[in-house]
Amino acid sequence: xxxxxxxxxxxxxxxxxxxxxxxxxxxxxxxxxxxxxxxxxxxxxxxxxxxxxxxxxxxxxxxxxxxxxxxxxxxxxxxxxxxxxxxxxxxxxxxxxxxxxxxxxxxxx
Amino acid sequence: xxxxxxxxxxxxxxxxxxxxxxxxxxxxxxxxxxxxxxxxxxxxxxxxxxxxxxxxxxxxxxxxxxxxxxxxxxxxxxxxxxxxxxxxxxxxxxxxxxxxxxxxxxxxxxxx
Numbered sequence: 306x307x308x309x310x311x312x313x314x315x316x317x318x319x320x321x322x323x324x325x326x327x328x329x330x331x332x333x334x335x336x337x338x339x340x341x342x343x344x345x346x347x348x349x350x351x352x353x354x355x356x357x358x359x360x361x362x363x364x365x366x367x368x369x370x371x372x373x374x375x376x377x378x379x380x381x382x383x384x385x386x387x388x389x390x391x392x393x394x395x396x397x398x399x400x401x402x403x404x405x406x407x408x409x410x411x412x413x414x
Numbered sequence: 415x416x417x418x419x420x421x422x423x424x425x426x427x428x429x430x431x432x433x434x435x436x437x438x439x440x441x442x443x444x445x446x447x448x449x450x451x452x453x454x455x456x457x458x459x460x461x462x463x464x465x466x467x468x469x470x471x472x473x474x475x476x477x478x479x480x481x482x483x484x485x486x487x488x489x490x491x492x493x494x495x496x497x498x499x500x501x502x503x504x505x506x507x508x509x510x511x512x513x514x515x516x517x518x519x520x521x522x523x524x525x526x
Contacts, residue, residue: 348418348518348519349505351515354514400462401459401462401470401472402449402457402459402507402515403459404449404458406456407456
């Protein structure tokens with residue numbers, strides 16, 4: 306069975322501080338990992354997918370298969386980054402996403 | 415940019431009543447999904463739908479649930495006899511092959 310764990314429900318940082326939102330997964334095959342973001346009163350939006358290996362809004366995430374992790378990082382947090390962040394796994398059968406519990410990021414001025 | 419749209423945004427229903435949640439996926443998408451999120455809990459997969467049939471469903475998706483694509487544009491989720499524990503946000507998503515899923519705004523279902 307596949308599982309995604311986000312150990313922190315809330316992460317509070319000051320503007321300009323580095324941010325790391327943790328995500329660990331368990332899956333026996335080769336998964337595809339995503340980060341989705343949900344700003345206040347808005348829909349879930351794709352932020353990153355691991356196969357793209359790109360940086361969006363200053364965020365990056367590297368898939369570490371040895372540690373089964375896909376942590377989301379940003380060197381300098383901005384107030385507009387405040388949102389709910391969800392890590393998700395696709396088993397590559399295209400049939401479902403398994404989500405972590407989400408981490409609420411609060412960036413204080 | 416095209417979006418997945420869901421209606422209504424909020425549905426209030428008496429326990430035991432049937433409810434239909436509606437979704438219009440992005441027009442060229444072929445794979446459709448329903449997820450739910452009970453307040454304070456994680457987003458959970460319910461069902462996926464492709465080529466006019468269910469391709470996968472979770473154990474949450476019991477006989478009280480059904481999905482349909484009645485007219486080539488709408489994708490509906492029906493709950494036949496609602497229970498209090500069905501109260502949740504329900505999200506529709508769609509995609510084409512090998513692309514990330516796009517989500518709608520969700521429907522908040524409140525069962526009284």
